[in-house]
Amino acid sequence: MMNCGLVTENNYPVPLKSISVEVRVQDHVSTVSSTLLYVNEEERPLEALFVFPLPADAAVCHFSAKIGEQEIVAEVQNRETARDRYDDAVSSGRQAFLLEESAESPDVFRMSVGCLSPGQNAAVTIIYVTELVVQADHSLRFCLPAVLNPRYTPAGSGAGIVSEISSVCGAVPYTLTLSVHVSSPKPISKLESNCTLDPLVFLHSDHTQATVNLSPGHMFDKDVELFLYYQDPHQPSAIVEAGVATAPSGSLMRDPVVMISLYPEFPEEVMSSLATQGEFIFLMDRSGSMGEVMHHGKGAQMRIESAKDTLLLLLKSLPMGCYFNIYGFGSHFESFFPESVVYNQDTMDKALKRVKEMRADLGGTEILQPLKHIYSQPCKPDHPRQLFIFTDGEVRNTKEVLDLVKHHVHSHRCFSFGIGEGASTALITGMAREGSGHAQFITGTDRMQPKVMQSLRFALQPPVFNISVDWTLPDGVTVDTLSQPINVLFQGQRALIYAQLKGESSGGFEGKVTVKYRLKDKPVTNQLHFCLKPTGETGLSVHRLAARTRIRSLEQEERSCGADVESIRSKIVELSVQAGVSSVHTAFIAINKDSRQTVKGPLLQRRVPTHGRRMLGQCLPLASAWQAPIIFSSVLNGQQPAQSLNFERRATKSKSLLGRLFQAPFKKHAVEAYSHQIQQQRMGFCYSTLSMERRKPQPIGNCRDSRESHQAKSLGEQRDPLLQLVSLQKASGCWDLDVTLADAFGKTEDELTNQKPAQVEGSVWATLLALIWLYGCKIDQRVEWQFVAMKAASWIRSQKVGDLSECVCVGNVLHGCQVTKDTLGI
Known part of the structure; x- marks a missing residue:
C-alpha cells in the first residue's frame, strides 16, 4: 500500500470535511470522542489517508464508522493480520477502515479509510481516555493536538508512519467543533484556555459540573489547551472500578482495578532549605526550527532568543560550588566545556559569552548522540546530575531516545521542555517520566522562563530514597500492581498507581495503601484509606488506562530484552485485544461486509493534510511545503511509486511552478537544486523559497521574511x-x-x-x-x-x-x- 501523499488541496478536494470532538472530564481523567466526517466528491472510489497526533499517554479504546444508517465497529487484532484484512477488503471493493499506532512514536496514528464510493459519506469515530497532567500552578492540563509537525528523521532510518506526516502552511480545509463536560467531586474554580471559548456554564450550584464550548472559527494553527482549576486539588484519592463479568476469569478486564492518586507533602523543615550541590547540564535544541517565533502575536520572540534569556536566568540561579555545562544540538552537537566545570564567576562569565553567540544554526534534530555523550561522562561525587532538555520535540526515533534515558535513570534526573506548537508529547513527557523528572510545555504566549524556573525548584529539592508501596487489604483479597515502581516524588506533584484486585473479601471493604520513603535521611510516611466497593459510573476508563500502562511497560521490556521477545509480544497482543486498547503490535480494523463495488485500476489516494510549521521557509505556489521533499526524495532515491508517476504526469500539464519543475529541461536542474538544498540544510542553511535559481544561503535562524522585527537584542543589550x-x-x-x-x-x-x-x-x-x-x-x-x-x-x-x-x-x-x-x- 503506497502512502506517498502527493496531492494538493488546489488540485483535488480533501475528503475530510469536519472534526467534531466531545470531551468528558471526570476529576483528572478525560474521555475524548472525535468524529471525522469524510465525503468522496470525486468520480472514482478513493482511499483517504490521515496521519494525526494524539496525546502520548492516550489509550485508544474505540474505533467505528457510520455509513448512512449502518455502523461498523472495529475490533483490535494483530497488526499484520489487520493490515492484510484491510488490503484484501479494499482490493475486492469492500469498504474498510484501519487505525494503527506509529512504531516510532506513540503520539502519532494513521487512519486509512478505504474504498469510499463517489458521493459517499463516512463518519469515523475514535475514542480514547487519558490522564490530565498536573501543572506547576496546580491546574490540570488537557491538550487536543491539532498541529503535527514533520518529525526529523536521522540518516539511515527506515520508513514508517511518522515519515508520512503532511502539513500545510495555511488553514486546513476542514472545521473543528469542541465541547467539554467537566465533573469532579471537588468544586471547579475556573477553566482557562489558549483558544477562545464560550462562557463556562455551571450545571450545579456547588460548581462540581460545568460545560464549555470552543468558539467557532478555530484555525488549527495551534493545539487546543484547557487548564482546569479545582478547589483543594492536592487531596489524595482512589477510584475502584468494577470489571466485566463476561471477560475471561483472572484477566485484567474481569477483576476490579484501583487507581490511586497520591500527592506527597514533604515536611516544612526539609523544604525550607534547597540543595546547594549538583551537576546541572543544559541541553539546548539549536536546530533550524528554533529560529521560528514562539507565537504569532505582537512582540513574539524567536524560540532561540527566549531560550537564551532562559539560560541567563538559569546560570544566575545556580548555587556556588555546583557543576554545570551547556550543550547545543542539531545535526551535530557541541558543548561549552569539555566536561562539567565548577560554577564560579569565571566559568559563569565564559558561559554567558557563549550564550550570547548562540544561533539556531545546527541543522536537524539529532538528540540521541548528545545524550549518549552526556551519559558517557562520569558523574561528579556528591553532586547529583540534573539534566534539562529544551527542544521543539520533533524527532523520529522517540522510543530509542526514551530507552536511553531510562537506562541511565539511576544516575540523573531529567527535566524536559517542549517548545512551540506541535511538539511531540511522547518525547517530552516520556523523557521526564523515564528520567524521574518533570515535563513542561511552552506554547502560545507562554513565557519559557517561569516554567523552567519551576522545574529548577524541583531539581533543587532533595532526592527521595527507598520508595516503597505497601497494601493492606481484607482477607481473601490480593493485589497485582500494574504500574512501574515509583522512582521519583516531588512536593505537590501527583503520583499514580494502577493495581488489579484479585479474589473476594471475606470481611471488611476497606483497603489502605502506604507509601514510605526517606527524605534527607528522615523517614516519611503517606497513607490513603479507600473503599473496595466500585465507584459510581466510570465506564471502563480506569481499566483501559491500567491496560495502557501495562502495555507500555511490556513494550519497553520488549525493546530492552534480547531472548524472550516473542513471548513479550504475545502478552502485549493478548492484553491489547482483551482490553480493546491500541498498542504498537495491534491495530483497529473495521470492514463493511455488505458493501462491494467494482474497482477498475488502483484506488485514488488522497492524503489529508494536518496543520504544521513550514519546512522550507515560504510556501510553494500551488503546493504545500511538505510535498516537494517527498516528490524529490522519491526521485533521488531512485524510487518512483505509482502515485509519484501519476502526479508527475498531472504536474507536467500544470502551469504551476511544481508543474514546470517536471518539464524538460528543468527537471534535472530541479532535482540537482533540491539535492544541493538538502546538503545546505544539513550544514545549517536554508532557502527562502524553492526556485530554479540558486539563492545565496542564509543561516537557518534568519529564514523568515519578518525576522528583523522579531530578532531580540543580545543578552548584553x-x-x-x-x-x-x-x-x-x-x-x-x-x-x-x-x-x-x-x-x-x-x-x-x-x-x-x-x-x-x-x-x-x-x-x-x-x-x-x-x-x-x-x-x-x-x-x-x-x-x-x-x-x-x-x-x-x-x-x-x-x-x-x-x-x-x-x-x-x-x-x-x-x-x-x-x-x-x-x-x-x-
Whole structure:
C-alpha cells in the first residue's frame, strides 16, 4: 500500500470535511470522542489517508464508522493480520477502515479509510481516555493536538508512519467543533484556555459540573489547551472500578482495578532549605526550527532568543560550588566545556559569552548522540546530575531516545521542555517520566522562563530514597500492581498507581495503601484509606488506562530484552485485544461486509493534510511545503511509486511552478537544486523559497521574511529591566554599585551613591537595592527571580554588616516601594 501523499488541496478536494470532538472530564481523567466526517466528491472510489497526533499517554479504546444508517465497529487484532484484512477488503471493493499506532512514536496514528464510493459519506469515530497532567500552578492540563509537525528523521532510518506526516502552511480545509463536560467531586474554580471559548456554564450550584464550548472559527494553527482549576486539588484519592463479568476469569478486564492518586507533602523543615550541590547540564535544541517565533502575536520572540534569556536566568540561579555545562544540538552537537566545570564567576562569565553567540544554526534534530555523550561522562561525587532538555520535540526515533534515558535513570534526573506548537508529547513527557523528572510545555504566549524556573525548584529539592508501596487489604483479597515502581516524588506533584484486585473479601471493604520513603535521611510516611466497593459510573476508563500502562511497560521490556521477545509480544497482543486498547503490535480494523463495488485500476489516494510549521521557509505556489521533499526524495532515491508517476504526469500539464519543475529541461536542474538544498540544510542553511535559481544561503535562524522585527537584542543589550538586572548579578549573588546597575533601575549612578548610608559598603548597598526592587517592583514575576534573590540574601547575611533597617527604609524611598526587612530574608 503506497502512502506517498502527493496531492494538493488546489488540485483535488480533501475528503475530510469536519472534526467534531466531545470531551468528558471526570476529576483528572478525560474521555475524548472525535468524529471525522469524510465525503468522496470525486468520480472514482478513493482511499483517504490521515496521519494525526494524539496525546502520548492516550489509550485508544474505540474505533467505528457510520455509513448512512449502518455502523461498523472495529475490533483490535494483530497488526499484520489487520493490515492484510484491510488490503484484501479494499482490493475486492469492500469498504474498510484501519487505525494503527506509529512504531516510532506513540503520539502519532494513521487512519486509512478505504474504498469510499463517489458521493459517499463516512463518519469515523475514535475514542480514547487519558490522564490530565498536573501543572506547576496546580491546574490540570488537557491538550487536543491539532498541529503535527514533520518529525526529523536521522540518516539511515527506515520508513514508517511518522515519515508520512503532511502539513500545510495555511488553514486546513476542514472545521473543528469542541465541547467539554467537566465533573469532579471537588468544586471547579475556573477553566482557562489558549483558544477562545464560550462562557463556562455551571450545571450545579456547588460548581462540581460545568460545560464549555470552543468558539467557532478555530484555525488549527495551534493545539487546543484547557487548564482546569479545582478547589483543594492536592487531596489524595482512589477510584475502584468494577470489571466485566463476561471477560475471561483472572484477566485484567474481569477483576476490579484501583487507581490511586497520591500527592506527597514533604515536611516544612526539609523544604525550607534547597540543595546547594549538583551537576546541572543544559541541553539546548539549536536546530533550524528554533529560529521560528514562539507565537504569532505582537512582540513574539524567536524560540532561540527566549531560550537564551532562559539560560541567563538559569546560570544566575545556580548555587556556588555546583557543576554545570551547556550543550547545543542539531545535526551535530557541541558543548561549552569539555566536561562539567565548577560554577564560579569565571566559568559563569565564559558561559554567558557563549550564550550570547548562540544561533539556531545546527541543522536537524539529532538528540540521541548528545545524550549518549552526556551519559558517557562520569558523574561528579556528591553532586547529583540534573539534566534539562529544551527542544521543539520533533524527532523520529522517540522510543530509542526514551530507552536511553531510562537506562541511565539511576544516575540523573531529567527535566524536559517542549517548545512551540506541535511538539511531540511522547518525547517530552516520556523523557521526564523515564528520567524521574518533570515535563513542561511552552506554547502560545507562554513565557519559557517561569516554567523552567519551576522545574529548577524541583531539581533543587532533595532526592527521595527507598520508595516503597505497601497494601493492606481484607482477607481473601490480593493485589497485582500494574504500574512501574515509583522512582521519583516531588512536593505537590501527583503520583499514580494502577493495581488489579484479585479474589473476594471475606470481611471488611476497606483497603489502605502506604507509601514510605526517606527524605534527607528522615523517614516519611503517606497513607490513603479507600473503599473496595466500585465507584459510581466510570465506564471502563480506569481499566483501559491500567491496560495502557501495562502495555507500555511490556513494550519497553520488549525493546530492552534480547531472548524472550516473542513471548513479550504475545502478552502485549493478548492484553491489547482483551482490553480493546491500541498498542504498537495491534491495530483497529473495521470492514463493511455488505458493501462491494467494482474497482477498475488502483484506488485514488488522497492524503489529508494536518496543520504544521513550514519546512522550507515560504510556501510553494500551488503546493504545500511538505510535498516537494517527498516528490524529490522519491526521485533521488531512485524510487518512483505509482502515485509519484501519476502526479508527475498531472504536474507536467500544470502551469504551476511544481508543474514546470517536471518539464524538460528543468527537471534535472530541479532535482540537482533540491539535492544541493538538502546538503545546505544539513550544514545549517536554508532557502527562502524553492526556485530554479540558486539563492545565496542564509543561516537557518534568519529564514523568515519578518525576522528583523522579531530578532531580540543580545543578552548584553536586554531591554527587559528584570533580565537586565539579573544579567549584572555576580555568581556569588551580589551586585556592584555602578552605572549599569543604575541604568537597570532607571536611575543615575549619583542617585544611588548619594543615598548610600555611610556605614554600608557599596556592594552590600547595591545588592540590597536589587532585592528591594525585585520585591517591590517585580513581585508578579517572583517565580523567575526567586533563586537570584535567595543567593543575594544569603550573600548579604554572609557579610555580617549588622542592622540594615535604615538601609531598607532609604532603599524603599529611592525605589518608591514599601518592602519590609523580613520580606527580603536578610
